[in-house]
Amino acid sequence: MSDDVILIEENEDKTIVTIKMNRLDKKNALNYDLMFGLLKAIDQVERTNARVVIITGGDEFFSSGIDLNFLTGQERDPEGVIPDLRVPRNFRYFANTWIHPIFTKIEKMEKPVIAKINGYCYGMAFELALACDFRFCTESAEFHMLETKLGVNPDVGGVIRLTRIVGVQNTKDIVLTGRKFDGNEAYRLGVVNRVAKTHQELDSLIKKYTDELIDSAPLAVGLTKKLIDNCYGKNIEFGLELETIVSSQLLQTKDAVNGALARLQKLKPKWRWK
Numbered sequence: 001m002s003d004d005v006i007l008i009e010e011n012e013d014k015t016i017v018t019i020k021m022n023r024l025d026k027k028n029a030l031n032y033d034l035m036f037g038l039l040k041a042i043d044q045v046e047r048t049n050a051r052v053v054i055i056t057g058g059d060e061f062f063s064s065g066i067d068l069n070f071l072t073g074q075e076r077d078p079e080g081v082i083p084d085l086r087v088p089r090n091f092r093y094f095a096n097t098w099i100h101p102i103f104t105k106i107e108k109m110e111k112p113v114i115a116k117i118n119g120y121c122y123g124m125a126f127e128l129a130l131a132c133d134f135r136f137c138t139e140s141a142e143f144h145m146l147e148t149k150l151g152v153n154p155d156v157g158g159v160i161r162l163t164r165i166v167g168v169q170n171t172k173d174i175v176l177t178g179r180k181f182d183g184n185e186a187y188r189l190g191v192v193n194r195v196a197k198t199h200q201e202l203d204s205l206i207k208k209y210t211d212e213l214i215d216s217a218p219l220a221v222g223l224t225k226k227l228i229d230n231c232y233g234k235n236i237e238f239g240l241e242l243e244t245i246v247s248s249q250l251l252q253t254k255d256a257v258n259g260a261l262a263r264l265q266k267l268k269p270k271w272r273w274k
Contacts, residue, residue, distance in 0.1 A: 006037035008044065015214050017050040021057045028063035030124050031070040032082060035102055042105045049273065051214045053109065054206065055132060056116035059199060065123030065146070095155060103131040103157055107229060110222025112213050116206060117141045117183075117192070118199065127154060130161040133225065134209065135192040138202050141183040143191060149178040164232060166190040217255045217271050
């Protein structure tokens with residue numbers, strides 16, 4: 001695997017980590033190397049005390065989606081990891097046990113994850129962005145869930161995650177037509193949280209959100225993220241019970257005590273992850 005297909009960058013106080021796809025000569029097309037690099041990067045960042053994770057690509061494109069050479073079994077595979085994906089049972093096994101877990105790891109991180117999207121965000125890359133907690137883009141970003149144009153369907157969360165985010169009607173609009181749309185329409189459809197006119201404005205917008213996330217207690221943010229994900233679609237009784245269980249644990253933390261005292265004293269709390 002090429003070591004430079006993924007770049008990991010930290011800000012000065014190591015509160016924000018950026019995972020950058022760097023297969024720029026192929027428009028960040030997702031092949032084995034790039035996806036394995038994402039897997040390693042996510043595992044590495046999860047073990048740090050970073051408060052926010054940003055996943056991004058180049059200035060001109062987030063990613064053009066899955067590398068068709070990888071999908072059709074024409075990619076070089078010296079380690080013998082990739083089965084013949086043209087065989088249905090092989091494809092199902094590889095998708096369920098190797099590809100899906102990469103995206104699931106993003107959801108399971110107890111850190112907020114932001115997808116910063118410039119340019120192309122196609123197919124599997126669109127699905128990668130959907131696995132993140134927040135999505136921010138420029139007006140010129142171009143979204144395209146193109147699988148039906150290839151005679152297949154989205155299979156890495158493009159149906160289930162998109163439906164949870166934008167609803168059935170908008171999901172059918174996006175997925176069944178396979179049409180392209182820009183950042184402004186992505187915002188209108190509910191695909192992204194915010195849209196910016198320029199790269200500079202996008203950076204400022206993300207900075208504002210990361211500042212807010214970092215001001216909140218890390219344990220509370222992490223467990224509440226899991227609470228939101230696990231309560232979605234469940235009945236109210238289940239949700240209330242789970243809320244109480246999580247809250248009863250957080251109330252025992254030093255951060256909860258410090259947060260209350262700081263509020264009373266009109267001071268900024270110092271979070272200790274305890």
